Amino acid sequence: MGVSVDPPAPAGPRPAEGPGQGGSPADRDVERNVLTTTLERLLNWARASSVWPVQFGLACCAIEMISSAASRFDIARYGSELFRASPRQADLMIVAGRVSQKMAPVVRHIYDQMLEPKWVIAMGDCASTGGLYNNYAVVQGVDKVVPVDVYIAGCPPRPEALLHGLGLLQDLIARGATARRR
Numbered sequence: 001m002g003v004s005v006d007p008p009a010p011a012g013p014r015p016a017e018g019p020g021q022g023g024s025p026a027d028r029d030v031e032r033n034v035l036t037t038t039l040e041r042l043l044n045w046a047r048a049s050s051v052w053p054v055q056f057g058l059a060c061c062a063i064e065m066i067s068s069a070a071s072r073f074d075i076a077r078y079g080s081e082l083f084r085a086s087p088r089q090a091d092l093m094i095v096a097g098r099v100s101q102k103m104a105p106v107v108r109h110i111y112d113q114m115l116e117p118k119w120v121i122a123m124g125d126c127a128s129t130g131g132l133y134n135n136y137a138v139v140q141g142v143d144k145v146v147p148v149d150v151y152i153a154g155c156p157p158r159p160e161a162l163l164h165g166l167g168l169l170q171d172l173i174a175r176g177a178t179a180r181r182r
Contacts, residue, residue: 040176047091047117048173051166054090055083056110059097061124061156068159078166087113092169093146094162098126099139111146119173121165122148125155 057065068075075081084090087110099107111120122142125131128151130140139145149172152165 044174044176048170050079051092051119051170051173052082052084052090053080053092053094054087054110054114055085056093057096058099058103059124059126061096061127064156064159065094065096065123065162068162070159073159073163075163075166078163078170080166087111088115090114091117092119092121094121094123095127095142095146095148096123098131098133099142099145100137101139104139104145107142108145117173119149119169120146121150121152121162121169123152123162123165124157125153128153131155 057063067073069081069083080092087093091114093107093111093114095107111118120142122128126133126138127142128148130138132155134140142148150165150169152161154161
């Protein structure tokens with residue numbers, strides 16, 4: 001009864017095992033470690049990884065937006081921990097709460113002051129559709145004032161919902177999708 005044993009492998013570099021595997025070890029390292037992309041994809045990745053919201057809250061949803069920056073929810077892992085006080089330094093407006101007719105021109109003015117590219121998240125039912133305030137004093141959806149990229153449902157939505165909406169926005173930005181413009 002014999003046992004078959006394979007001969008030991010020869011010392012030195014291993015032979016190429018398939019197409020594209022040939023060449024020197026340096027060539028194989030380049031193939032494994034070099035990333036090629038377009039400038040547009042690189043810019044979209046950078047934009048999606050550092051979205052800075054403007055510090056702007058209108059009603060009860062603003063409390064949930066503020067709590068998303070707490071350590072329990074940690075909006076910093078999305079690169080958005082820096083709520084800017086100036087719209088000229090921000091590229092995301094989170095409209096958190098109901099927009100009254102008197103506040104609508106202010107919302108539009110702040111949006112116009114933001115630099116391009118800029119995005120808008122409508123946070124909560126009041127910002128998305130006017131909520132339960134179906135009267136002349138409340139704008140029935142902030143999309144009548146500024147173009148909205150992501151809608152977040154809820155009254156008020158939890159901080160987790162805002163983080164999910166931010167993730168959806170980052171996916172849109174990374175894909176290079178343009179915002180709905182008028």
